[in-house]
Amino acid sequence: MSTIHWTENHTHQSARWHSVNAAPVPRRTVVADDRMKADDAYRQACEGTALLWQGDFHNARQLLQAMSRRIDRRPPRSSTSPSENFHLHRRSSSHRASVLGKLLVLLDDDHTLTLRRAPDVRQACREAYGPSKGPMAVALRELLGVVGAHQWRLKGIDVPALGTRIHPHYGVFAPVRGEYVDLVAHTSLPSAMRHSPATSTAFDLGTGTGVLAAVLAHRGIERVVATDINPRALACAKENTHRLALTDRIEVSGPGLFPEGRADLIVCNPPWLPARPTSPIEQGVYDPDSTMLHSFLAGLSAHLRPGGQGWLILSDLAERLGLRTRQQLLDAIQAARLRVVDKIDTKPRHPRSKDATDPLHTARSAETTSLWRLITTP
Template sequence: MSTIHWTENHTHQSARWHSENAAPLPQRTIVADDRTKADDAYRQACEGTALLWRGDFHNARQLLQAMGRRIDRKPPRLSTSPSENFHLHRRSSSHRARVLGKLLVPLDDDYTLTLRRAPNVRQACLEAYGPSKGPMAVSLRELLGVIGAHQWRLKGIDVPALGTRIHPHYGVFAPVRGEYVDLVAHTPLPPAARHSAATSTAFDLGTGTGVLAAVLAHRGINRVMATDISPRALACARENVHRLALTDRIDVSGPGLFPEGRADLIVCNPPWLPARPTGPIEQGVYDPDSTMLHSFLAGLPAHLRPGGEGWLILSDLAEHLDLRTRQQLLDALQAAQLHVVGKIDTQPRHPRSQDAADPLHTARSAETTSLWRLIPAP
């Protein structure tokens, strides 16, 4: 168990260290409070020293913002290479997270945050971390993410294709990009699913919140098997299925990719970028070496019923960033002995695609999200 140590009021103290992104244990920790200057805090954090906050909670948030502004004074340099820009952007983001992650807050053994004007974070922490294992220290930046995730879980995210809301959990990719949901909601079902609605079966691989499984059930699929490798995603999907009163139509199982048996329709929306995630949220975006993509393609023919289709939902952002070529994708389809019977495209609607200040704007503005309709090659 990792433990941080510091001296306070001439007394040696310690607490369990926790980081969802597996940030390394700070080698040195000092106490900071309302008297701490932003320049000093920024310098200490850049040198690797963690600052355990003992002052006002709102002042801590302001200090975090001030440290962020000092990081932003040195924007990352840009290259003419899209892939190099991507890696520079990720390196800059990693540096930012590393520095801002040095501002820590203490949590008591019941997740109480004993700072002046601090919110009640016990329920948010219980949802994110599970039952407490005793007092611990976390970065303020991570705790703010936990609080934000709790609010999303309470309020939910409107999904027009369902006419209701989906409630994401901490660490589970939220369906904030509605274009991929709409693709699944409006693409014509394969003949095998249309002609035998009473016995139709679909798999939703990598279900996350369960949103696509719910859309398939909403469209009349009789039985949907939803899988994921993440225990958090499985718990989230089960809760959403229960909220939507679809427990008689949707089975959530895992951890794993393919369930047993065959289906008339198999849907997969894998992470779109072949890179390594640095934390639980990024697992919905980054897929090292396109492992999930290749696993889906390789297993698809053996799990489809006659007349069935596989639907691959994939953005071409990786192609615009020179992380994967279109030919590599086509070669992967051929290697899996799959035939493309159709492709439906849509343009992104999220704000970042219109943000000219985004260092990846050129690639994002050209992005297309596609639903590839696949069948076993004849």
């Protein structure tokens, strides 16, 4: 168990250190309060000193924003190479997370935050961290993310394809990009399934919140098996399946990628970018060496019924960023003894695709998301 140490009123104090991003224990920790100036806080954070906040909660949030503005004063480096721009952007994001992650708060027993004007964060922390194991120090930035995730879980995210809301859990990728959901909702089913969807089986691999499994069930498929390697995602998918009264049609299975048996339709929406995630939520975006993509392709033939199809939902953002070529994708499909019979494309609708200040705007604005229909070859 990692521990931070500091001195308060000439007394040595310590607390358990917790970071969902596996950030290292701060080398030095000092107490900070409402008298702390933003310039001093920023300088010390850049030097690696953590600031354990004991002042007003709202003042802590304002200090965090002030530190963020100081980071923004130094414009990030840029390059004419899309791949180098991506890596520079990732490096800049890592620096930001490191500096802002130095402003800490102490959670007491039962995840209570005792700062002045602090909200009740106990339920949000229980959902993200599990039962309390005693006092622990966390980054304020992380705690704000935990609270935000709790609000999303309560309110849910509207999914027009379902006519209802999906409720994401902390650390599970939320279906905020509707284009990939709409592709699964509106692409015609394989011919064998169109005639008898009530006797068909579909797999949803990497289900996350369970949204695509719910869409498939909503389309009349009688049996859907949803899998994931992330225990948080499995719990989230089970809860959403229960909320939607689909427990008789959706089976949540895992942890793992492929379930046992074969299906008429196997759907997979893997992380789109071949890079290393730095936080649990990034596991829905970044897939080192395209491991999940290749695992899906390699196992597809062995799990499809005769006449069945695999649906690969994938953005070409990695190609536009120079992280993967189209030929590499086609070669991987061919190596798995699969054939492309159709490709349905859609353009992004999310706000970042129109944000000209985004460092990756050129690639995002041209991005295309596709549903690749795959069948096995003899």
